Amino acid sequence: MELLLLVWRNLTARLTRSLFTWLGIAVATASMVLFLSFGEGLRQALTAEMGNFGPQIRVVAEGTDAFSPPLPELPPEMLDQIKALAPDLGILKVIPAVVMFRGGFDPATSFLFYGLPEGSDPRDFYPPAQVAAGRLDPWPDGAVVGAKKAELSRLDVGRPLRLSRDVTVKVVGVLEPASSMVDNFIFVPLKTLQRVLGTENYGVFLLLLDPNADVDEVARKLEAAVPGIDAQSTTEALKFAERALRIGDLIRFGISLVALIVGGLLVANTVMMSVFERTREFGVMRAIGARRRFIFGLVLSEALFLSLAGGLAGVLAGVAGSAVINLYTQQAVGLALSAVTPRLALFSMAIALVLGLSAGLLPARSASRIPVTEALGRI
Amino acid sequence: MLRAANLSKRYRQGTALVTALEGFSYDFPPGATAVVGPSGSGKTTLLNLLAGFDLPSEGEVELGGARLDRLGEDERAGVRLNHAGFVFQSWNLLPTLTALENVAFPLLLAGVSPQERRARALGLLEQVGLAARADHRPNQLSGGEQQRVAIARALALEPAVLFADEPTGNLDSASGHRVLDLLLEHAVGERRLVLVTHDLEIAARAERVLHLRDGRLIKVEEAAAV
Ligand SMILES: Nc1ncnc2c1ncn2[C@@H]1O[C@H](COP(=O)(O)OP(=O)(O)OP(=O)(O)O)[C@@H](O)[C@H]1O
Ligand SMILES: [Mg+2]
Numbered sequence: 001m002e003l004l005l006l007v008w009r010n011l012t013a014r015l016t017r018s019l020f021t022w023l024g025i026a027v028a029t030a031s032m033v034l035f036l037s038f039g040e041g042l043r044q045a046l047t048a049e050m051g052n053f054g055p056q057i058r059v060v061a062e063g064t065d066a067f068s069p070p071l072p073e074l075p076p077e078m079l080d081q082i083k084a085l086a087p088d089l090g091i092l093k094v095i096p097a098v099v100m101f102r103g104g105f106d107p108a109t110s111f112l113f114y115g116l117p118e119g120s121d122p123r124d125f126y127p128p129a130q131v132a133a134g135r136l137d138p139w140p141d142g143a144v145v146g147a148k149k150a151e152l153s154r155l156d157v158g159r160p161l162r163l164s165r166d167v168t169v170k171v172v173g174v175l176e177p178a179s180s181m182v183d184n185f186i187f188v189p190l191k192t193l194q195r196v197l198g199t200e201n202y203g204v205f206l207l208l209l210d211p212n213a214d215v216d217e218v219a220r221k222l223e224a225a226v227p228g229i230d231a232q233s234t235t236e237a238l239k240f241a242e243r244a245l246r247i248g249d250l251i252r253f254g255i256s257l258v259a260l261i262v263g264g265l266l267v268a269n270t271v272m273m274s275v276f277e278r279t280r281e282f283g284v285m286r287a288i289g290a291r292r293r294f295i296f297g298l299v300l301s302e303a304l305f306l307s308l309a310g311g312l313a314g315v316l317a318g319v320a321g322s323a324v325i326n327l328y329t330q331q332a333v334g335l336a337l338s339a340v341t342p343r344l345a346l347f348s349m350a351i352a353l354v355l356g357l358s359a360g361l362l363p364a365r366s367a368s369r370i371p372v373t374e375a376l377g378r379i
Numbered sequence: 380m381l382r383a384a385n386l387s388k389r390y391r392q393g394t395a396l397v398t399a400l401e402g403f404s405y406d407f408p409p410g411a412t413a414v415v416g417p418s419g420s421g422k423t424t425l426l427n428l429l430a431g432f433d434l435p436s437e438g439e440v441e442l443g444g445a446r447l448d449r450l451g452e453d454e455r456a457g458v459r460l461n462h463a464g465f466v467f468q469s470w471n472l473l474p475t476l477t478a479l480e481n482v483a484f485p486l487l488l489a490g491v492s493p494q495e496r497r498a499r500a501l502g503l504l505e506q507v508g509l510a511a512r513a514d515h516r517p518n519q520l521s522g523g524e525q526q527r528v529a530i531a532r533a534l535a536l537e538p539a540v541l542f543a544d545e546p547t548g549n550l551d552s553a554s555g556h557r558v559l560d561l562l563l564e565h566a567v568g569e570r571r572l573v574l575v576t577h578d579l580e581i582a583a584r585a586e587r588v589l590h591l592r593d594g595r596l597i598k599v600e601e602a603a604a605v
Contacts, residue, residue, distance in 0.1 A: 001491070002487050005480075006475070006476070009475035009476060010475050013474070013475045080555065146409070280470055281473055281474070284470070284471060284473060285463050285471075285473070285484075286456060286465075286483050287430070287432065287467075288459070288460065288465065288484060288488065288532070289456050289457065289459045289460025289463075289485060289488050289489075290456060290460075290488055291453040291456050291457070292452060292453055292456075293453070294488070372432040372433070372452075373427050373431070373432050373433045376432065376467070
């Protein structure tokens with residue numbers, strides 16, 4: 001309690017230096033929080049997305065990675081094969097689809113097309129989907145556009161949309177905003193997209209299952225029965241995505257570690273300097289009767305106090321920064337991609353604590369070990 | 380009680396061995412004892428050993444019933460806290476703390492409650508005539524005032540022995556005498572004051588004077604007067 005007063009007095013006695021150190025840690029922590037907030041944001045967006053994803057199983061050609069649009073590599077025979085297996089496995093509906101991505105990194109000029117078969121509409125993909133204007137069904141030669149995409153690329157009902165040199169469709173519907181990936185999709189008839197890609201094949205089969213069916217088991221049975229496919233259940237995809245996110249987290253943490261180590265060295269330097277300057281003070285304390293543990297605790301508390309105060313400021317700055325980032329990503333893709341979750345905040349504080357401890361240990365040790373006579377002799 | 384027997388301290392300096400104190404034996408009686416001697420005669424060395432700041436190369440030190448020469452660093456600190464008070468020549472006070480907090484510091488170490496600490500520290504400051512300066516930092520106090528705050532702090536836990544190393548060394552004679560009066564005032568009854576000085580006039584105010592030369596006790600002079 002009084003230790004805290006002593007710590008506070010000493011840190012404020014060298015205010016500028018303490019402030020700079022505090023700021024250094026705050027910046028280091030904030031950068032870590034921001035870096036890691038992307039992983040958390042993606043994780044949250046993904047979980048929400050998967051929860052709203054209609055089909056329980058997604059069948060793609062073997063070897064397709066989970067994040068790029070699947071190429072049209074599934075031949076029509078495969079569709080027949082799966083349809084034949086459907087009743088036994090509890091598959092209610094098989095939706096063959098094609099996916100095409102056009103454009104670059106800028107969300108305004110990039111397009112993700114989903115070709116849906118006749119009799120299928122965006123609700124199969126995203127059950128809560130609703131139209132804001134026009135109709136839900138792109139057949140026979142229209143396009144139904146997600147809310148964000150419509151806004152960014154000015155695709156109102158009636159506007160033509162060119163898919164290739166000789167294929168143009170007309171926007172027939174615009175969806176309500178859903179805060180989902182669907183906001184960025186353009187749904188077109190399957191036949192149209194196959195024509196654009198010059199193929200009879202499919203990119204993905206979306207399977208709607210009987211609610212009582214065991215999703216993972218159906219996926220396993222399918223893969224066994226039909227060679228050359230990957231049947232991904234939503235939970236499996238989540239697990240896969242989680243693994244990828246974790247690798248990303250590790251890389252981001254590695255990068256922010258550099259900043260953190262610099263912050264730690266700052267604290268160590270500040271505390272070491274202040275220990276050196278206060279040798280006489282520690283001598284007086286020891287002369288009066290302070291034990292070495294008291295001095296050790298005093299110096300360590302200073303490092304901890306600096307680190308925790310810096311860590312707290314860093315987390316708060318990270319929250320603010322994350323909000324700013326989301327403002328941008330909301331506008332660009334309709335999703336909050338950055339999130340400072342409680343566990344991320346706690347993790348960052350824990351890191352700040354470890355930082356303070358490791359930065360303070362050495363100065364604390366050396367402060368508590370100066371011989372009393374030597375400390376008293378130094379002015 | 381405060382007693383030294385056959386106390387020696389040697390410092391290694393490079394290859395040479397410097398003898399700072401040699402065969403010092405003395406049983407300090409209650410009251411004020413001055414230690415005088417020329418510079419380098421071993422006065423500070425003696426005080427360091429008596430207070431347990433340092434361990435002797437040889438011999439025994441007994442303070443408050445404990446054999447300091449047999450105790451570890453932290454145990455000696457404990458003995459000091461409970462049985463000894465200190466006033467040095469200068470830089471006695473903790474610069475970031477107020478006068479009041481400085482006086483209360485030993486009470487904090489002894490685990491006294493905050494309210495009681497405050498009350499007792501204020502009382503002590505009053506005794507040395509500085510109650511009005513309770514909230515001043517050391518750098519806002521004159522040298523003499525700083526020494527008086529240091530005395531108030533040294534007295535906080537009513538120690539059996541008060542050690543002072545040139546407490547008036549940096550003061551003009553008026554404030555020097557005031558500080559000396561305060562120190563002597565407390566060397567009554569069973570209490571002891573060990574006053575290191577090179578000023579014979581100041582030493583004369585103690586009940587006895589120990590003369591050191593080249594690390595040896597050469598004379599014990601009992602004062603007749605006072
Ligand atoms: N840490 C040390 N290392 C080596 N020699 C030392 C050390 N401390 C003291 N000495 C030597 O021991 C001798 C006694 O020193 P001490 O400080 O006790 O003298 P003093 O009587 O207090 O002198 P002064 O009146 O100048 O304060 C001196 O020769 C000094 O150089
Ligand atoms: Mg000396």
